[in-house]
Amino acid sequence: xxxxxxxxxxxxxxxxxxxxxxxxxxxxxxxxxxxxxxxxxxxxxxxxxxxxxxxxxxxxxxxxxxxxxxxxxxxxxxxxxxxxxxxxxxxxxxxxxxxxxxxxxxxxxxxxxxxxxxxxxxxxxxxxxxxxxxxxxxxxxxxxxxxxxxxxxxxxxxxxxxxxxxxxxxxxxxxxxxxxxxxxxxxxxxxxxxxxxxxxxxxxxxxxxxxxxxxxxxxxxxxxxxxx
Numbered sequence: 001x002x003x004x005x006x007x008x009x010x011x012x013x014x015x016x017x018x019x020x021x022x023x024x025x026x027x028x029x030x031x032x033x034x035x036x037x038x039x040x041x042x043x044x045x046x047x048x049x050x051x052x053x054x055x056x057x058x059x060x061x062x063x064x065x066x067x068x069x070x071x072x073x074x075x076x077x078x079x080x081x082x083x084x085x086x087x088x089x090x091x092x093x094x095x096x097x098x099x100x101x102x103x104x105x106x107x108x109x110x111x112x113x114x115x116x117x118x119x120x121x122x123x124x125x126x127x128x129x130x131x132x133x134x135x136x137x138x139x140x141x142x143x144x145x146x147x148x149x150x151x152x153x154x155x156x157x158x159x160x161x162x163x164x165x166x167x168x169x170x171x172x173x174x175x176x177x178x179x180x181x182x183x184x185x186x187x188x189x190x191x192x193x194x195x196x197x198x199x200x201x202x203x204x205x206x207x208x209x210x211x212x213x214x215x216x217x218x219x220x221x222x223x224x225x226x227x228x
Contacts, residue, residue, distance in 0.1 A: 001032065001047040003007075003032075003036070004032045004033050004036050004138065005036060005192055007033060007036070007091060008036040008037065008040065008074065009209055010201050010214075011087075011089060011118055012040075014118070014216055015087055015089075015116050015118050015216055015227045016086075016116070017099065018037050018040055018041070018042035018086075018087060019040055019041035019042060020041060020042070020043070021042055021043065021086035021098070022042075022043045022045065022084060022085045022086050022087075022204050023037050023042040023043065023044055023085065023087045023088070023089070024046070024047065024080075024084075024085045024087070024088045024089075024091060024107075024110070025037070025044070025045070025046040025088075025089060025090070025095030026088060026089070027047065027048060027049075027055070027091075027096070027097075028046030028047065028048050028057050028068075028070065029048065029053055029093075030053060030057055030060060031053075031056065031057025031058070031060040031061055031068075031070075032060060033066050033089075034046050034057065034061070034066075035060055035061050035064040035068075037065045037066075037068075037071075038061060038064070038066025038067055038068050039064060039065060039066045041148065043071075043183065044066065044067070044068035044069070044083070045068060045069045045080075046068055046069070046070045046071070047072075047073045047078065047190070048070070048071075048072060048073070049069075049072065049073060049074070049075045050072075051072050053162045054070055054072060055097055056069060057070055066225060070223070073142075073224075074100065074131065075097065075098050075099055075102075075103070076099045076102040076103070076106075077102065077106060078106040078109075078110055079146075080108065080110045081110070082109055083110070083111070083112050083113070084096070084110045084111075084112075085110055085111055085112065085115060086111075086115050086116075087115060087117075087124055088107050088110070088115070088116075088118070089109060089117070089119070089120070089121070090103075090117075090118075090119055090120075091118075091120045091121075092118075092120060092121060092122070092212075093121070094121040094165055094170070095122055095131075095162060095163055095165050095182070096117065096160065096161045096162060096163070097163070098161060100163075100165070100173055101173050101176065101177070103176045104173045104174060104176070104177035104179065107177065107179070108177040108178045108179050108219055111219040112217065112219070113217065113219055113220065113221040114220075114221035115215055115218070115219050116182075116218050116219075117179060117216070117217040117218070117219075118188055118194065118214075118215075118216055119170075119213075119214075119215050119216075119217060120212055120213065120214045120215070121140075121165055121170070121208070121212070121213055122164075122165075122211070122212055122213075123166075123167070123208070123210060123211055123212060123213050124138045124139075124164040124165055124166040124167075124169075125138070125139065125208075126138070126211040128154065128211075129221070130212075131162055132149065132154055134148070134149075134154070135212075136210055137149075138164040142157070145157065150157040150198050154156075166206065167204070167205065167208045167213055170215075174217050178219065178220070179217040179218065179219055180218055180220060181205055181215060181216075181217055182215075182216045182217065182218055183196070183199075183200035183205060184196065184205075184206070184214045184216075185197045192206075195209075198209065
């Protein structure tokens with residue numbers, strides 16, 4: 001619950017107030033994040049590939065007094081019209097997606113022009129991989145990683161449907177989908193602000209230096225679309 005509240009506050013700060021806005025959670029899981037948006041007055045929607053989580057999320061929303069439209073999808077295509085959502089978010093789900101390029105394309109399609117996508121996922125080049133707890137495992141070739149996991153008695157990558165995503169592979173998918181990265185160069189500290197500006201000049205988000213990459217993408221605005 002506390003993590004959900006922290007996430008919501010950060011979303012509101014860097015993306016915008018979701019009250020009265022159509023917001024989509026891609027990979028709603030147990031519904032803990034989505035319930036925060038619903039309680040804050042967002043017109044909340046959620047997608048998930050795991051059917052057993054649907055009931056869990058529905059019960060949580062009911063308990064917390066929120067409402068949302070929840071759907072199970074195939075991990076590739078969204079059953080929503082073009083230009084449906086003001087905001088989309090996905091947190092700690094990208095690394096479990098089997099078809100991330102398709103998901104990026106669908107997010108771009110269903111966002112309003114000028115709409116924003118809040119994304120967080122583990123940095124492939126963080127020294128300690130968060131799912132396995134092993135050091136530098138995500139830096140290695142996938143086949144070698146499989147052998148090490150088997151030797152260590154850990155679950156396989158297939159059990160987690162785990163893929164190690166780098167900032168640059170994410171950026172490539174976003175560009176192909178027509179989404180652009182918003183570079184945050186503001187910071188209270190002068191040194192950090194300078195680092196952000198230098199990285200941004202070269203088209204690199206400062207999140208590349210963090211264990212978890214948190215980034216905001218935007219669908220470039222074209223002709224205004226009426227939000228009905």
